[in-house]
Amino acid sequence: MLLLEHDAKELVRSMGIPIPAGVFADSGSIESLPLEGEGPWVVKAQVGVGGRGKAGGIGFASSSADVADFIRKHADTSIKGHKVAGFRIESKVDFVQEVYLSFMVDAAERGIRVMLSAQGGVDIEAHAQHGNAMLSAVAAPEEAALVAAGRQLVEQLPPSLQRPLGDAVEKLARAFLQFDASLLEVNPLFVLPDGGWVAGDMKLGVDENALPRQPALEAVVRSRPAAYRESNFKLDHDFDYVQIDAHGQVGLLTTGAGLSMMLIDEMLQAGRRPYNFCDVRTGQLRGSPTRLIEVLKQFTQGPDIAVVLVNVFAGITDLGEFAQLLLDALDAVPEIKVPVVARLIGNNFAAAKQLIEQSGRPIDVELDLDEALRKAVEQAGVKA
Missing domain, CATH: 3.40.50.261 (Succinyl-CoA synthetase domains)
Known part of the structure; x- marks a missing residue:
């Protein structure tokens, strides 16, 4: 089960993972949008599938009117067969570099694959095809092993990226294990001018069979029955x-x-x-x-x-x-x-x-x- 980006970010926020200030909205809240900050903002359609940027599901807004217009235009649409479940509106981030970082179950290798690239964003596949290295390692599903594998990859990047990415590897590895995840992908991971980092976008795939021992995850699933229809069905039946x-x-x-x-x-x-x-x-x-x-x-x-x-x-x-x-x-x-x-x-x-x-x-x-x-x-x- 792939969580909506908004739900994934709000879950990991409690573990000290920095995310842009943002709120959830839908067409019913256009008249009183609970915007964070003074803008500009990024408006993101919330669907349980990747590729929404290229499908027109992400827009930029400099005013609350722009935000409302984007929501009206996309509220009743679908992306790759998935109906838009709402929108995350978050402050636009000033960054110096976009990076890709992910943890995912690799059944063939019987471990967790850590993947890292110094170039992230919507064109990550194109970057890889043109020779921009995607670094990769497999580790045991234990926090110390994942952090060690991730740090070895980080050491292959320019020195300016090593401090923020070392911190990101540690915090994201802990979250991956904490939520019984099958995938935790941050793309882009924004490296900031002050040497910090923030998760610009996030995919969090979790094992539905683990929901009985994950009360926070189950609460999210229960709070959005339309967005997580199959997961609610499994919980009920x-x-x-x-x-x-x-x-x-x-x-x-x-x-x-x-x-x-x-x-x-x-x-x-x-x-x-x-x-x-x-x-x-x-x-x-x-x-x-x-x-x-x-x-x-x-x-x-x-x-x-x-x-x-x-x-x-x-x-x-x-x-x-x-x-x-x-x-x-x-x-x-x-x-x-x-x-x-x-x-x-x-x-x-x-x-x-x-x-x-x-x-x-x-x-x-x-x-x-x-x-x-x-x-x-x-x-x-x-x-x-």
């Missing part, structure tokens, strides 16, 4: 559900994250648009259709869903029991009137197939995954 295409044709009620991702790829290759990702975790149904009902409720919001594809590999759950839970869930959400293709594999398949067939519902039960996919693709094309 204890399984993963992500809408990936508001106009998707195929609702996926599936278990197993890897298998669910494979189904999404197969659908896209067949020219169909999956509505969602889902890992309903059948082993935790515990005899209740509640999880299935919650997924089906989400499908009622998909205007273009033409078919529901169920894919269940039951290692613990008896398929006969699952079939009854599926029928109960469909009874509980009568708005679902589209055909259902159910690929079931595991214990007691014959009983599950018989139970579903006796229900008289338009559900195709399949043991073979390829055949289930073929039928789902065919049904999705009916409404395409």
